[in-house]
Amino acid sequence: MITMTLDQCVHCGLCLSSCPTYQQTGVEMESPRGRLVLLELWTKDSEPHDAVEAQWLDDCLDCRACEAVCPAHVPTGHLVEEWRGHQAGSTPSLRLMRLLTFFLGSSKGLAWFQRFARWSQHPLGRFLVRRWLTWWPDSPARLQRGLPAHINRRLSRHRIASDPPQSHTAFLFVGCVMDTVYADTNQHTADLLRMAGFRVTVDPRQRCCGALHWHNGQPAQAQTWAQENIEAFEASGASVIVVNAAGCLSTLREYPELLRGTPWEARARHFSAAVRDALEVLSDEPLPHLSEQPTPVTIHDACHHVHAQGIFKESRILLQRAGYRIQEMANSTRCCGSAGIYNLTHPEMSQALLRDKIEGIPHGVDIISAANPGCLLHIQQGLVTQGKHVLAEHPIDLVWRAYRTAGYLPSMTTKEGGTARG
Amino acid sequence: MADWISGLEAIVGRPYVLTHPKALKTYAQDGYTLSAGIPRAVVLPGNAEEARRAVQHLHHHGIPVVARGAGTSLSGGAIPTPDAVVMHFSRMRTIHHIDWENRIVQVDPGVVNAEVSRAIEPHGYFYAPDPSSQQACTIGGNFAENSGGPHCLKYGVTVNHIVMADVILANGDLVRVGNLAGDPEGLDWLGALVGSEGTLGIAVQLWLRMTASPKHSRTLAALFDEVSEASRAVSDVISAGIVPAALEMMDHLAVQAVERGAYPVGYPPDLAAVLLIELDGDPLTVEADVNAVMEIMAHHRVRQIREAQSVAERQLWWANRKTAFGAMGLISPNYYVQDGVIPRHLLPDALAFIDDTAHRYDIRIANVFHAGDGNLHPLLLYNGSDSREVERVQEAGLDILAYCVKQGGSITGEHGIGLEKLDAMRFQFSEAELAAHNALKRVFDPDGRLNPGKLLPTPGRCIDYRPF
Numbered sequence: 001m002i003t004m005t006l007d008q009c010v011h012c013g014l015c016l017s018s019c020p021t022y023q024q025t026g027v028e029m030e031s032p033r034g035r036l037v038l039l040e041l042w043t044k045d046s047e048p049h050d051a052v053e054a055q056w057l058d059d060c061l062d063c064r065a066c067e068a069v070c071p072a073h074v075p076t077g078h079l080v081e082e083w084r085g086h087q088a089g090s091t092p093s094l095r096l097m098r099l100l101t102f103f104l105g106s107s108k109g110l111a112w113f114q115r116f117a118r119w120s121q122h123p124l125g126r127f128l129v130r131r132w133l134t135w136w137p138d139s140p141a142r143l144q145r146g147l148p149a150h151i152n153r154r155l156s157r158h159r160i161a162s163d164p165p166q167s168h169t170a171f172l173f174v175g176c177v178m179d180t181v182y183a184d185t186n187q188h189t190a191d192l193l194r195m196a197g198f199r200v201t202v203d204p205r206q207r208c209c210g211a212l213h214w215h216n217g218q219p220a221q222a223q224t225w226a227q228e229n230i231e232a233f234e235a236s237g238a239s240v241i242v243v244n245a246a247g248c249l250s251t252l253r254e255y256p257e258l259l260r261g262t263p264w265e266a267r268a269r270h271f272s273a274a275v276r277d278a279l280e281v282l283s284d285e286p287l288p289h290l291s292e293q294p295t296p297v298t299i300h301d302a303c304h305h306v307h308a309q310g311i312f313k314e315s316r317i318l319l320q321r322a323g324y325r326i327q328e329m330a331n332s333t334r335c336c337g338s339a340g341i342y343n344l345t346h347p348e349m350s351q352a353l354l355r356d357k358i359e360g361i362p363h364g365v366d367i368i369s370a371a372n373p374g375c376l377l378h379i380q381q382g383l384v385t386q387g388k389h390v391l392a393e394h395p396i397d398l399v400w401r402a403y404r405t406a407g408y409l410p411s412m413t414t415k416e417g418g419t420a421r422g
Numbered sequence: 423m424a425d426w427i428s429g430l431e432a433i434v435g436r437p438y439v440l441t442h443p444k445a446l447k448t449y450a451q452d453g454y455t456l457s458a459g460i461p462r463a464v465v466l467p468g469n470a471e472e473a474r475r476a477v478q479h480l481h482h483h484g485i486p487v488v489a490r491g492a493g494t495s496l497s498g499g500a501i502p503t504p505d506a507v508v509m510h511f512s513r514m515r516t517i518h519h520i521d522w523e524n525r526i527v528q529v530d531p532g533v534v535n536a537e538v539s540r541a542i543e544p545h546g547y548f549y550a551p552d553p554s555s556q557q558a559c560t561i562g563g564n565f566a567e568n569s570g571g572p573h574c575l576k577y578g579v580t581v582n583h584i585v586m587a588d589v590i591l592a593n594g595d596l597v598r599v600g601n602l603a604g605d606p607e608g609l610d611w612l613g614a615l616v617g618s619e620g621t622l623g624i625a626v627q628l629w630l631r632m633t634a635s636p637k638h639s640r641t642l643a644a645l646f647d648e649v650s651e652a653s654r655a656v657s658d659v660i661s662a663g664i665v666p667a668a669l670e671m672m673d674h675l676a677v678q679a680v681e682r683g684a685y686p687v688g689y690p691p692d693l694a695a696v697l698l699i700e701l702d703g704d705p706l707t708v709e710a711d712v713n714a715v716m717e718i719m720a721h722h723r724v725r726q727i728r729e730a731q732s733v734a735e736r737q738l739w740w741a742n743r744k745t746a747f748g749a750m751g752l753i754s755p756n757y758y759v760q761d762g763v764i765p766r767h768l769l770p771d772a773l774a775f776i777d778d779t780a781h782r783y784d785i786r787i788a789n790v791f792h793a794g795d796g797n798l799h800p801l802l803l804y805n806g807s808d809s810r811e812v813e814r815v816q817e818a819g820l821d822i823l824a825y826c827v828k829q830g831g832s833i834t835g836e837h838g839i840g841l842e843k844l845d846a847m848r849f850q851f852s853e854a855e856l857a858a859h860n861a862l863k864r865v866f867d868p869d870g871r872l873n874p875g876k877l878l879p880t881p882g883r884c885i886d887y888r889p890f
Contacts, residue, residue, distance in 0.1 A: 007755045007806070011453050012748035013494040016558045017534050026466055026512030026532075027440065028493065034448040041444060053444045069557070071683045072751025 009036045009074045015066035020335045021059050024352050029056040032066035032076040039079055057083060059349055061342055062215055063303035063335040084217050096344065097218055104176040104208040110155055114180035118151045120144050143343065146381030147181060155179050156186035157206070163199035170198045171238035175248050176208040177373040188400035189244045189278050191409055196285035203232040211251040212340050214258060226255050227264055230271045244278040244396055246302035246372040247340065250309060278396060279314040279371060290323035290406050297398065298329040298365045300357065300379065302372035306333045315371060315395045322402035330360035338378035354382040361390060369395045426483040430465050433475045440464040449508050454498035455756055455806065456816065457841050461502035466510045470588060470626035473509065477624065478594025480507055486871045489624045491532060491560030496759050497840025499567060499619050503875050509624065511562050517541055525632040526585065526602060531562025531625050538630060547632040550577035554744040565625045568617030570836030572668040575794040579836065581616040583631045589615055589623035592867040602629060614862065619838050620873035622866040636702035639667065640712055641730040641739060644697040644719045645690065649673055652695035653769035655722040656793040660766050662718065664711050669794030670698040676746055676788040683749035685741040697793065698743055746790040747801065754786065754803035758815050761837040762826030766796040775825050776800050783818040785811065797835030824849050844879045
């Protein structure tokens with residue numbers, strides 16, 4: 001049963017134009033207001049439910065755009081999520097979730113994930129992916145095209161050396177996809193934090209934030225990982241948890257909700273209060289101003305930044321300070337369709353949203369910045385498929401490169417953990 | 423499958439005819455929640471020609487049509503009669519042409535109001551009618567309801583800003599009314615159609631006037647400890663001959679709701695009323711007007727006057743004000759908003775009457791309104807599961823409307839009659855006047871196929887609207 005209250009919605013309809021699935025389909029059932037009616041019918045109606053109805057509800061991207069504009073703070077995305085939790089086993093396939101649990105659940109699994117990602121980059125690997133894995137659904141194979149050109153050999157958690165714990169220490173949350181495919185971005189985050197005067201610690205025991213499992217009807221798995229992350233942070237002596245993936249950020253901040261009613265709730269609250277986004281932390285620090293470069297950059301705002309956390313200006317501040325010229329794109333705050341594993345479970349809707357996103361990139365801009373691994377993979381995949389010569393990059397990487405070119409970051413990796421303040 | 427459904431599918435394409443019972447239930451209401459009606463089907467035309475053929479087809483089968491934009495009507499304008507088909511215009515949302523030389527924008531009916539201003543703002547223009555729901559409501563809906571908004575005090579309502587429209591009549595004929603010059607030839611058919619709430623015709627293409635953005639604009643928030651002083655200040659501003667771009671008021675309960683909403687601005691919690699006053703034009707006039715307004719406010723024991731210091735702050739104040747209705751969800755499960763108008767000098771009396779009504783019926787009423795127009799928006803708060811409270815709220819609403827008419831005002835400023843104010847039409851008009859309305863309706867729609875049961879009270883209402 002859905003426990004949260006539905007009657008806060010007064011049917012004003014102000015959410016409609018913010019909802020990507022309503023924009024795409026134009027039907028009321030695919031709008032936040034329509035979904036609330038469907039949820040209410042699901043709980044109250046004696047009529048049987050069918051797959052079509054479930055699909056309308058399940059098409060919700062959890063992008064939170066409707067929650068951000070709702071005058072009455074109706075948590076539509078959360079309500080759909082809660083509904084999904086009660087449909088466990090039906091959406092998405094259990095096989096996919098088991099696979100994800102293996103790959104994302106431990107260092108060993110992550111290392112395999114990284115290996116596969118690297119192998120798939122190799123011409124032979126690419127050939128095999130196409131040739132042999134015919135049972136593999138189309139969408140993951142498509143995502144493969146979105147992988148960055150260079151994938152590191154080691155997990156960032158093993159690569160980044162920790163500074164001895166002292167005050168002003170940041171616990172770097174390395175994530176799962178970030179830890180493997182975007183290991184360099186984690187390294188760059190650590191470098192920039194050190195440049196800003198932080199000490200950095202990376203606990204290799206930390207786990208995936210649990211977002212994919214929580215949002216796809218497996219909250220128990222997410223809870224276990226959350227507890228381990230809380231323990232790792234408490235043992236680290238750090239004062240702040242820094243995370244560079246928008247999706248993880250939201251989930252880590254929502255740990256008190258995930259662990260509500262368990263003995264862990266109070267510790268989760270303490271943990272969640274310490275979580276900060278890398279963009280927030282760095283934009284607050286007095287990093288040096290670099291002179292403007294001619295290359296323009298456009299920004300895609302990840303849903304879990306702009307809608308869930310109100311993070312919008314931070315990436316702009318950081319990029320501008322590092323000398324980038326920002327050329328805003330149309331609908332920068334609209335979901336790109338990645339949405340966790342939505343691009344695997346809802347390929348059609350997801351690709352439609354991606355087409356719109358790519359169309360919005362201003363002419364003559366070669367870099368689109370996105371601060372979330374899911375968005376990066378998804379957008380890059382679309383760009384490659386469409387034959388566009390545009391790169392999707394994490395703003396941290398862009399900023400790091402600018403400071404490195406300007407001589408502020410002398411070495412590629414800072415194993416010694418020097419605090420090279422600029 | 424019924425014949426008429428497959429016929430509709432042949433016109434618009436199969437995915438664009440909805441018949442799933444749960445889908446139909448999501449179309450049972452709009453922004454008015456005291457009624458509901460489940461349509462027979464929903465059709466989503468992709469262009470004007472599809473819409474026209476669909477109307478013709480339904481006319482042939484004797485099935486009524488109810489047009490819907492974003493379903494934000496506050497009077498039930500888009501609530502279908504149970505035997506009707508809803509025509510949803512969400513797929514028709516293209517801005518076709520911007521004619522900079524003649525300052526005309528040509529749009530589909532499903533274009534969202536705010537999108538029009540967004541498209542022309544960078545060039546120094548805006549589309550003036552700005553209903554509070556402008557981030558979601560559509561131009562087609564604005565046409566049907568003759569929508570207003572805070573800035574209509576100075577710039578006029580929708581009818582002043584649509585110069586031409588292509589309209590589908592009940593039998594499926596397409597006619598063009600108005601002209602690009604914006605001056606009606608012969609009888610003003612366009613004027614009759616704008617605000618006819620979808621009962622005379624359905625607009626499928628519209629030509630809108632652009633307005634040059636003011637050179638200079640200043641926004642003040644005047645905080646009051648007494649509602650009566652605030653409303654007297656409003657009367658004085660108007661009688662001083664000042665025409666603000668907008669002059670809005672929110673009372674204590676409304677402020678409490680918006681401050682908990684999506685855009686809090688930090689109004690003190692103990693405030694009795696706030697006036698939002700915007701003055702625009704050339705800098706010298708604005709300067710003089712601001713000084714005059716400040717003086718009037720001081721005369722009425724204003725606690726404090728704030729001025730928006732940036733565009734961002736001004737936008738925040740307006741977002742706060744414009745989401746006030748939705749924010750009622752934070753202080754009450756449901757609300758019923760009234761739309762009566764009174765002569766502006768009677769504002770203090772009207773507010774006292776509303777307060778008295780709240781006590782008499784034992785309900786809570788918040789007030790958010792276009793003070794400068796005398797357009798009241800009392801929000802009657804209720805709990806939909808308490809049927810006795812629902813009855814009390816409906817009776818209290820009628821009392822307020824009767825009061826407005828008695829004072830020489832009207833039952834609606836901008837939300838339309840819809841289903842909601844059918845009964846109140848009898849306060850406003852005599853039998854002869856209502857007969858004249860009906861005669862006009864018969865000219866356009868002799869069989870009563872367009873949005874039946876709305877706007878015009880029919881003797882002995884036979885339509886059964888039921889909540890789910």
